[in-house]
Amino acid sequence: MAEDKKITIAVDGYSSCGKSTLAKALAKELDYGYVDTGAMYRATTLYFLRHNIDLDNSEDVKNALCHIQIGFKSFEGKNCTFLNGENVEEEIRGMEVSNKVSPVATISAVRRAMVAQQREMGKEKGVVMDGRDIGTVVFPNAELKIFLTADMEVRAKRRRDEMLAKGQIVNLTDIINNLKERDHIDSTREDSPLKKAKDAIEINNTLLTKEEQMNMALELAKSRMEVRV
Ligand code: DC
Numbered sequence: 001m002a003e004d005k006k007i008t009i010a011v012d013g014y015s016s017c018g019k020s021t022l023a024k025a026l027a028k029e030l031d032y033g034y035v036d037t038g039a040m041y042r043a044t045t046l047y048f049l050r051h052n053i054d055l056d057n058s059e060d061v062k063n064a065l066c067h068i069q070i071g072f073k074s075f076e077g078k079n080c081t082f083l084n085g086e087n088v089e090e091e092i093r094g095m096e097v098s099n100k101v102s103p104v105a106t107i108s109a110v111r112r113a114m115v116a117q118q119r120e121m122g123k124e125k126g127v128v129m130d131g132r133d134i135g136t137v138v139f140p141n142a143e144l145k146i147f148l149t150a151d152m153e154v155r156a157k158r159r160r161d162e163m164l165a166k167g168q169i170v171n172l173t174d175i176i177n178n179l180k181e182r183d184h185i186d187s188t189r190e191d192s193p194l195k196k197a198k199d200a201i202e203i204n205n206t207l208l209t210k211e212e213q214m215n216m217a218l219e220l221a222k223s224r225m226e227v228r229v
Helices: 019-028 038-052 060-067 095-105 108-121 134-137 152-165 172-188 212-222
Strands: 009-012 033-036 070-075 078-085 127-131 144-149 199-202
Touching: 009 019, 009 134, 019 033, 019 144, 033 038, 033 070, 033 078, 033 144, 033 152, 033 212, 038 060, 038 078, 038 108, 038 127, 038 172, 060 108, 078 172, 095 172, 108 134, 127 144, 134 144, 134 212, 144 212, 152 172, 199 212
Parallel strands: 009 127, 009 144, 033 127, 144 199
Antiparallel strands: 070 078
């Protein structure tokens, strides 16, 4: 019987480029697992905030990391992030975590712990993982690497619409400034900076609909799944 080979799909890119929208849709279509690695850094940040962990104290950070277990489960039809068994999906998307997550993601001990968990989650392949370093560090041998980009104005409007849907009104200029700051921190950090992997395929979705973007990615995925007989 012919069977498609399961592959690993890495979706990397800057904040608010639509990575999770694409990665979730791809995973659904292919019946693959989906891992939102940004949510893992967010859950870690939430733990640090709750336990007043001093980011400059490497012993405290190391100890705290031993007590953090992150998982994903579907709840009421939504993919939710669990921190030590507690559903923290709402809380990790709030401003408090959003404002602290980029500095937390610069800490090497944090990255090592997250990357180890991510490799474990993806070891069987058949997974779509989105983040910043998936194609460069977590799975450098992923069969398909997509690097998503979009113009700043479009990214900021998408973020504004997401926030509006949650009842939060934020000025577009403030969003642009926040995105620029996060881009800067993510791409200039010493450990695993955000960059396009050499063998990644760049998709600029500024002028693409979600369907057009999805079709392009799906074609690429199918071309990488050689048929096994
Ligand atoms: O995708 P996001 O906005 O939820 O990511 C939150 C933060 O985590 C962002 O500042 C970048 C960081 N991150 C990272 O450093 N590496 C990843 N693989 C995923 C996210």
